[in-house]
Amino acid sequence: xxxxxxxxxxxxxxxxxxxxxxxxxxxxxxxxxxxxxxxxxxxxxxxxxxxxxxxxxxxxxxxxxxxxxxxxxxxxxxxxxxxxxxxxxxxxxxxxxxxxxxxxxxxxxxxxxxxxxxxxxxxxxxxxxxxxxxxxxxxxxxxxxxxxxxxxxxxxxxxxxxxxxxxxxxxxxxxxxxxxxxxxxxxxxxxxxxxxxxxxxxxxxxxxxxxxxxxxxxxxxxxxxxxxxxxxxxxxxxxxxxxxxxxxxxxxxxxxxxxxxxxxxxxxxxxxxxxxxxxxxxxxxxxxxxxxxxxxxxxxxxxxxxxxxxxxxxxxxxxxxxxxxxxxxxx
Amino acid sequence: xxxxxxxxxxxxxxxxxxxxxxxxxxxxxxxxxxxxxxxxxxxxxxxxxxxxxxxxxxxxxxxxxxxxxxxxxxxxxxxxxxxxxxxxxxxxxxxxxxxxxxxxxxxxxxxxxxxxxxxxxxxxxxxxxxxxxxxxxxxxxxxxxxxxxxxxxxxxxxxxxxxxxxxxxxxxxxxxxxxxxxxxxxxxxxxxxxxxxxxxxxxxxxxxxxxxxxxxxxxxxxxxxxxxxxxxxxxxxxxxxxxxxxxxxxxxxxxx
Numbered sequence: 001x002x003x004x005x006x007x008x009x010x011x012x013x014x015x016x017x018x019x020x021x022x023x024x025x026x027x028x029x030x031x032x033x034x035x036x037x038x039x040x041x042x043x044x045x046x047x048x049x050x051x052x053x054x055x056x057x058x059x060x061x062x063x064x065x066x067x068x069x070x071x072x073x074x075x076x077x078x079x080x081x082x083x084x085x086x087x088x089x090x091x092x093x094x095x096x097x098x099x100x101x102x103x104x105x106x107x108x109x110x111x112x113x114x115x116x117x118x119x120x121x122x123x124x125x126x127x128x129x130x131x132x133x134x135x136x137x138x139x140x141x142x143x144x145x146x147x148x149x150x151x152x153x154x155x156x157x158x159x160x161x162x163x164x165x166x167x168x169x170x171x172x173x174x175x176x177x178x179x180x181x182x183x184x185x186x187x188x189x190x191x192x193x194x195x196x197x198x199x200x201x202x203x204x205x206x207x208x209x210x211x212x213x214x215x216x217x218x219x220x221x222x223x224x225x226x227x228x229x230x231x232x233x234x235x236x237x238x239x240x241x242x243x244x245x246x247x248x249x250x251x252x253x254x255x256x257x258x259x260x261x262x263x264x265x266x267x268x269x270x271x272x273x274x275x276x277x278x279x280x281x282x283x284x285x286x287x288x289x290x291x292x293x294x295x296x297x298x299x300x301x302x303x304x305x306x307x308x309x310x311x312x313x314x315x316x317x318x319x320x321x322x323x324x325x326x327x328x329x330x331x
Numbered sequence: 332x333x334x335x336x337x338x339x340x341x342x343x344x345x346x347x348x349x350x351x352x353x354x355x356x357x358x359x360x361x362x363x364x365x366x367x368x369x370x371x372x373x374x375x376x377x378x379x380x381x382x383x384x385x386x387x388x389x390x391x392x393x394x395x396x397x398x399x400x401x402x403x404x405x406x407x408x409x410x411x412x413x414x415x416x417x418x419x420x421x422x423x424x425x426x427x428x429x430x431x432x433x434x435x436x437x438x439x440x441x442x443x444x445x446x447x448x449x450x451x452x453x454x455x456x457x458x459x460x461x462x463x464x465x466x467x468x469x470x471x472x473x474x475x476x477x478x479x480x481x482x483x484x485x486x487x488x489x490x491x492x493x494x495x496x497x498x499x500x501x502x503x504x505x506x507x508x509x510x511x512x513x514x515x516x517x518x519x520x521x522x523x524x525x526x527x528x529x530x531x532x533x534x535x536x537x538x539x540x541x542x543x544x545x546x547x548x549x550x551x552x553x554x555x556x557x558x559x560x561x562x563x564x565x566x567x568x569x570x571x572x573x574x575x576x577x578x579x580x581x582x583x584x585x586x587x
Contacts, residue, residue, distance in 0.1 A: 103475045106460035107467035115547040143556040150547035188472035192500035245514030306562045317573035
């Protein structure tokens with residue numbers, strides 16, 4: 001076969017959102033290159049996910065059912081998928097850009113003498129019918145166009161939120177089980193159970209207004225300025241990763257790929273430059289207001305309203321204006 | 332225990348970026364360079380492991396790139412690395428991840444370390460895969476996005492970050508490769524004594540072999556992204572800006 005093979009992930013018997021988005025990207029890519037779209041799922045007890053995939057517009061759903069693939073390991077996935085790809089022979093392999101994919105897909109591509117094009121935000125087609133993959137560089141400050149020049153399967157992972165999971169075309173797909181050779185000895189790492197540090201007590205996702213603070217705040221004691229603004233707005237206070245890494249705010253207030261994903265009515269970003277890892281956690285917000293000293297900060301790419309200036313002047317002025325508006329407005 | 336840390340030198344985070352001639356990379360002149368942040372955490376983890384293991388432990392910093400890379404390696408030596416290896420290559424732009432990882436693998440194989448550490452991704456290209464590809468070329472197990480490393484009898488136990496605030500411990504034998512996440516430790520500064528000592532430490536240069544094989548993927552063009560949203564910029568004094576935001580909050584966002 002040529003065509004596109006989408007490698008999906010699942011948790012608790014269902015496809016994740018990122019995998020639906022990868023399927024949408026796969027269907028789009030297949031339409032662009034004039035090929036068919038296939039999907040593959042690996043694991044133990046995957047009947048539910050296979051059932052879900054059967055209802056999508058796919059040429060076929062491949063299923064690798066193995067007890068050794070119950071818990072994810074890079075070795076297990078690389079060994080299994082290497083055999084699958086050799087058997088199936090896709091021209092393109094599409095993954096969701098998850099932490100799991102980041103852990104094994106580069107090694108899988110290496111086995112084929114290829115290089116994964118990771119974290120793709122868009123796919124376009126030039127005159128020669130070959131796809132161009134767009135990625136963000138320099139924490140989102142620049143874009144880059146990547147193309148495959150070698151011969152062999154082309155490996156691509158797509159960024160969360162860049163393709164529409166609800167755009168996956170429905171249909172009916174046949175299922176083909178694939179047997180792979182895999183022994184316990186080939187798996188060199190021993191993964192433990194997933195755990196969380198502490199019970200999450202702050203649910204940022206429930207808050208309609210979020211005020212979020214980033215590196216621009218410079219020092220821990222300055223957080224109080226932003227806290228005052230959040231209090232005035234009746235908002236939850238959130239932060240980008242460096243603030244939580246520094247221990248200035250607890251990890252449970254972190255927004256981004258390693259923290260919470262939020263989509264409030266208002267997201268007010270203070271001193272946040274907008275690295276990709278942060279943007280994926282908040283770009284679904286209805287309205288984004290950004291205050292930053294750097295006019296080129298990527299946060300302005302997703303902002304509805306932007307202020308280029310000194311947060312140490314603007315935030316106190318805004319807190320005061322909000323309090324006045326609330327007091328004077330009678331509500 | 333021999334620990335090798337692979338470091339990348341990247342433009343400083345607040346560097347003003349301009350597109351270079353030809354449009355395939357940034358204009359490099361006038362840009363300040365520094366250690367890639369996650370690599371700084373990888374170095375920190377290596378130094379802590381060395382301190383925990385004690386006698387016989389050695390930390391070697393390696394980096395590939397043009398002449399300017401030597402300054403970042405000197406800094407690693409000043410922070411406590413025992414020696415450094417500079418793979419001198421002026422054509423990194425022409426090598427893809429596999430090409431670069433092959434360069435690194437050659438040096439790493441010769442050193443035969445127990446542990447290879449590197450940052451989980453670079454601040455410039457952000458491909459986040461050099462470590463995993465290097466492990467595959469070396470034929471050693473790896474774990475990615477690691478926040479803590481603990482030496483055990485059988486090898487290592489690491490704490491791996493997952494999405495949405497989840498974590499996982501992973502046990503793996505040595506030799507192994509880990510990609511380190513930022514924030515797991517507090518970074519140390521180089522002391523004056525460290526800077527002084529660094530001058531007498533070995534910084535070996537190795538010439539990179541020619542990029543023999545052709546790349547698998549190429550970066551054809553870099554450019555400023557188009558705005559996804561039309562951003563209305565608010566200007567004026569702090570009080571004027573605040574008043575405009577309050578108007579928006581009242582009548583458009585409707586949260587006041």
